[in-house]
Amino acid sequence: MDRRTFLATSATIALLPFAQSPLFATVAAPAGPGDAKLNALFDEIFKRQVTDSPPFATALGLDTGPNAKLRATFDMRPPNVQREANAKRDRGFLAAVKAIDPKTLSRTAALNREIVIYDLETSLESWEKFKIDSVQGPYIISQQSGSYFSIPDFLNSTHPIDNASDAEAYISRLSQFGPLLDMETQDQKEMAARGFLAPGWSLDLALGQMEALRKPAAAESTMVKSIADRTKAKNIPGDWAARATKIVDTSVYPALDRQIAAIRALRPTTKPGDGATRLPNGAAIYAAALAQATTSSMTPDEVHKLGLSQVAEYTAALDGILKQAGFAQGTVGERLSALNASPAQLYANTDAGRAELLASLNANVKEMTARLPQAFATLPGQPLEIRAVPKEIQDGAPNGYYRSATLDGSRPAIYFINLKSTSDWPKYSLPSLTYHEGVPGHHLQISLAQESKDIPMLRKISFYSSYIEGWALYSEQLADEIGGYSGIEKGGYLQSFLFRSARLVVDTGLNSKGWTREQAIDYMTKTTGFPRPRVQREVERYCVSIGQACSYKVGHLAWLRAREKAKSILGPKFDIKQFHEVLKDGSMPLTILERRVEERARAQLA
Secondary structure, three states, rough: OOOOOOOOOOOOOOOOOOHHOOOOOOOOOOOOEEEOHHHHHHHHHHHHHHHHHHHHHHHHOOOOOHHHHHHHHHOOOOOHHHHHHHHHHHHHHHHHHHHOOOHOOOOOHHHHHHHHHHHHHHHHHHHHHHHHOOOOOOOHHHHHOOOHHHHHHHHOOOOOOOHHHHHHHHHHHHHHHHHHHHHHHHHHHHHHOOOOOOOOHHHHHHHHHHHHHHHHOOOHHHHHHHHHHHHHHOOOOOOOHHHHHHHHHHHHHHHHHHHHHHHHHHHHOOOOOHHHOOOOOHHHHHHHHHHHHOOOOOOOOHHHHHHHHHHHHHHHHHHHHHOOOOOOOOOOOHHHHHHHOOHHOOOOOHHHHHHHHHHHHHHHHHHHHHHHHHOOOOOOOOOEEEOOOHHOOOOOOEEEEEOOOOOOOOOEEEEOOOOOOOOOOOHHHHHHHHHHOOOOOOHHHHHHHHOOOOOOHHHOOOOHHHHHHHHHHEEEEEHHHHHOOOOOOHHHHHHHHHHHHHHHHHHHHHHHHOHHHHHHHHHHHHHHHOOOOHHHHHHHHHHOOOHHHHHHHHHHHHHHHHHHHHHHHHHHHHHHHHHEEEEEEEHOHHHHHHHHHHHHHHHHHO
């Protein structure tokens, strides 16, 4: 997600009266003398995070009532002002949380304190140590980052339009898009002078996507059509299309032209190389990125060796399954490639084929939802939609990703799939993807955390990739355990695990061992059997979003260890439904997760 569009929390803005909303209720009935003070501090931190990032408020559905003015704006402070304000704010909150003596807290509150301290310390690291926004995303503009990439999609899929006030807010935000682009262009020039400029091929992809956004006449742009179509559908009178067209034509497009020209001028100056080794202080940045992504102390070499071991394990498992399916010749990767190319496995690469593919995903969600009571005592109530990645950004976008619902359920969760080419998605591979992104994966886990009455609001929005992606990968395995795959679909689930294992090898290879992009693409294509264009998008992602790809398998193994520990403690009393209730404790670092599962198991035994 873009720094200033979604989760940035930078400007110091006066607190708004959130406290009246039941959405902000903290953990009830404090059991320790310090609990109330801690929960009040958590509320204050959360309010600041929301008010400091108006698009974040919109994403959560908290830009209503007395906070409605947040819906009409972005954070318009210059980037370095945002960064310094953000750091000052987080330093103050960190000191305040640490000042509360854990001995005065209940066990639950002490756990919350520990996790929030970890989160605040992590949020400070990138700027205070390296003077960049994120060690996991060190570039301002790439094929997957920048306002050009995120704001049009945000306006279309996240900004609501239900009445004239919402439409006015859309117009207001659209009018700020051009100035944001100009600030970002200058920021990128300054970062480039320090050596933080994306690889050349990444800039080429970004330029292609900018040009695709710029190509239509202003009246035909997605930014204009979004408000025109939605106001028409809601019968909201007004000259919305004409007003939006004028803004795009006179403000957005000229700013986009200036950004395109600036990136073209910077393109010849970017350093050679593809991964973090090309960055100033790249080894330290990658070590920090890996630690953040995995919430572990594993070194790049340890992660690389783990990946090689896991690749060997899943390659052996797939060998038998492929032979049973009649694919017995060649390496496992070659046989997977042959299976991927089988006409029986492919949807037509047409609009009709894409619609059929999306229909199959929805059917998978419905079928798995019916199976969930086998393994879960609590099920989410938030709806889920499945959509194709917008065409304007599909060249650089990930192959699949999840966007959570608003806290009040007014906007559903969305699982996006990149349908640039349906050949990237053979039929046997789709169920595991749906179980990862939808249920019992991201949608179930994030929704249960949002709906939980057991944790303060601040922790409902915390994000630990190793926990969240580890759970999603664990969910693919859980789906197998409750009958979610049939026939060769189990090969798709194991191929998914092979793919995530190869990520450990490739991410560390690119970012600590000096692998080239081509070397990484060759290895992953040969190992996984995925189509080369799909693999190329993945590898290019690891070059600009460093370390995050390692969170999946490291997190999956932690979830398995935690489950086995609970089984060993509880023996015949182990209940998978009760084990999964830990999701209501919210996202947390892996070491804390494993400890928390053990505590819950011992309490259940007692």
